[in-house]
Amino acid sequence: MTLIALILTGGQSVRMGRDKALVDWGGRRAIERVADLGWAVGAGAVLSVGRDYGFGFVGDPTPEAGPVGGLRAGLAEARLRGAARALVLAVDAPTLNVEDLAPLLAAPAPGATFEGLPAPMVLALDAAPPEAADGWPLRRFVERAGLAVLPTPPGALMRLRGANTPQERADLLAAAGAI
Numbered sequence: 001m002t003l004i005a006l007i008l009t010g011g012q013s014v015r016m017g018r019d020k021a022l023v024d025w026g027g028r029r030a031i032e033r034v035a036d037l038g039w040a041v042g043a044g045a046v047l048s049v050g051r052d053y054g055f056g057f058v059g060d061p062t063p064e065a066g067p068v069g070g071l072r073a074g075l076a077e078a079r080l081r082g083a084a085r086a087l088v089l090a091v092d093a094p095t096l097n098v099e100d101l102a103p104l105l106a107a108p109a110p111g112a113t114f115e116g117l118p119a120p121m122v123l124a125l126d127a128a129p130p131e132a133a134d135g136w137p138l139r140r141f142v143e144r145a146g147l148a149v150l151p152t153p154p155g156a157l158m159r160l161r162g163a164n165t166p167q168e169r170a171d172l173l174a175a176a177g178a179i
Contacts, residue, residue, distance in 0.1 A: 003105075004083035005038025006074035007031065008067050008119065010050025013106045015164045021053055021091045026176075029053075033094035039085060040098050040165035041105060045081055048091075055064065062134045067119075068141050069134035079125055085111065090119045093162030095176050100156045117160050123147055136159040143157040 009021050009031065021031035031053045038046035046058040049070045050063075058077045060070040067114065076087050080099060088100070094117060104112050110127030113120070118138035129144035142149075152160060159176075163169040 005043035029096040065134035068136040
């Protein structure tokens with residue numbers, strides 16, 4: 001397996017007021033839409049990192065310590081499964097599409113992310129900084145991994161930022177039209 005998709009799902013969803021992974025987006029839960037995106041870009045496996053939503057799952061060893069702890073657990077599982085690269089996605093960005101991710105997937109090793117947005121990212125597993133620790137900001141992880149920072153694709157910024165609040169969800173739905 002070359003590519004594995006890891007969906008970060010460990011947050012408390014406080015600003016959304018409910019579990020962001022279970023929020024409805026055009027008749028489908030956010031977690032389902034993001035998982036389908038992972039499959040659509042050719043991931044050999046798609047794993048939820050943080051909580052179990054009924055498909056591949058990796059528990060967060062240090063809940064509430066930020067996304068890097070969960071990411072480290074996901075990357076460890078990816079290594080066990082023989083992956084060489086990981087596509088890291090946030091569950092709160094369910095309107096992303098294959099075209100949005102194409103520049104990241106085409107980036108040479110060690111990988112890439114978009115300017116100002118540490119997720120999504122693609123990284124070679126061997127680029128993960130060994131000193132990464134729970135509580136690190138995701139931006140520090142990206143910097144220490146040496147990922148390229150690419151310009152945001154035209155028209156994709158809102159989809160890439162995702163929805164952390166009900167208003168952001170309403171805005172994304174309005175911008176997406178019928179999804």
